[in-house]
Amino acid sequence: MKNLKHILSFSVIIVFITLFIASASASAVYTPPAQNNSEKQFSKIINKPYDEVWDNLINYAASTYFGIENFEKESGLLTLSFGASNPEEYITGGYLKVDIKNINESRHFEGDFVKYHALYNSVSLIGKMQIVVKKKNEIATQVIVNAKYVFTINQKILTNSGSNLYYAYVPETWSFNSGNCGETIMAFPEDGTAPNRIICPTYKAENAILNALK
Numbered sequence: 666m667k668n669l670k671h672i673l674s675f676s677v678i679i680v681f682i683t684l685f686i687a688s689a690s691a692s693a694v695y696t697p698p699a700q701n702n703s704e705k706q707f708s709k710i711i712n713k714p715y716d717e718v719w720d721n722l723i724n725y726a727a728s729t730y731f732g733i734e735n736f737e738k739e740s741g742l743l744t745l746s747f748g749a750s751n752p753e754e755y756i757t758g759g760y761l762k763v764d765i766k767n768i769n770e771s772r773h774f775e776g777d778f779v780k781y782h783a784l785y786n787s788v789s790l791i792g793k794m795q796i797v798v799k800k801k802n803e804i805a806t807q808v809i810v811n812a813k814y815v816f817t818i819n820q821k822i823l824t825n826s827g828s829n830l831y832y833a834y835v836p837e838t839w840s841f842n843s844g845n846c847g848e849t850i851m852a853f854p855e856d857g858t859a860p861n862r863i864i865c866p867t868y869k870a871e872n873a874i875l876n877a878l879k
Contacts, residue, residue: 691765693855695778697863698759700846707843707871708809711878715741715800718808718878722798725877731794741798747870752790753780756816758864763855778862779816787819787834792870808878810871812843816864822853839864843871 711718719738726733731745749755758778765772774781782788792814799807819834839862841847846865854860 691767691856693764693858694760694762695855695858695862696760697861698757698846698865700863700865701868702844702846702865704844706866706868707811707875708807709875709878710801711806711808712804713806713878714804715798715806718806719798721878722796722808722874725874729873734793741800743796743798745794745796747792747794749790749792752783752788752816753777755790755792755867755869756814756864757867758782758862761855765856779864782818782820786821789817791815794870794874796874808875810843810874812866812870813840814842814847814864814866815840816847820851820853837862841866843868 713721719741722743723733723736726743726745731747734744734746736743756779760776761778761781762775763772763781772785774784779788792812794810794812797809797811799809801807815838817836817838819836822833822835823830824833825831835852837849837851839847839849841864843866846863848861848863851860851862854862
């Protein structure tokens with residue numbers, strides 16, 4: 666009788682594991698972003714005199730979410746800083762589709778890689794822009810906006826210590842400038858995908874400055 670109970674208990678465990686495995690699934694598809702790093706995205710000739718462009722630049726920066734760190738009209742240099750609670754508007758990590766189904770969660774996502782991690786992990790985006798204003802002639806001024814981006818994902822990973830399960834946070838960081846993209850090899854890429862992840866600017870920050878000076 667005792668052996669029968671053991672057999673039945675073992676059978677129940679096997680059935681439970683089988684059902685769990687059958688019902689659990691995880692898959693992902695990743696495509697890197699198109700890299701459009703033309704100089705036209707962050708440099709422009711404005712058909713206005715230097716003084717007018719400079720004044721417009723200072724007035725615009727002071728009225729937005731950009732923080733003015735320092736400026737010097739004689740050298741034509743202005744430094745701004747910014748952060749973002751919606752990083753997917755300023756940077757893109759390409760296309761990501763994730764389907765996860767297990768006993769703990771059901772997750773379905775299709776969209777930008779940055780948006781995915783902003784939803785499911787802790788992320789931060791720190792940006793700093795160096796804007797150079799150059800006099801071309803009496804009626805034309807060049808404006809170059811060079812932004813430096815530092816993007817970090819604190820990826821939430823379920824792990825174990827002995828018989829205890831707990832969540833660990835694994836940081837992944839990308840650092841790049843306007844005109845370039847950043848690449849990182851992720852320690853824990855989404856299921857079934859290669860670990861290389863490329864992140865590029867969308868040029869929203871740079872174009873916000875340039876378009877305001879037209």
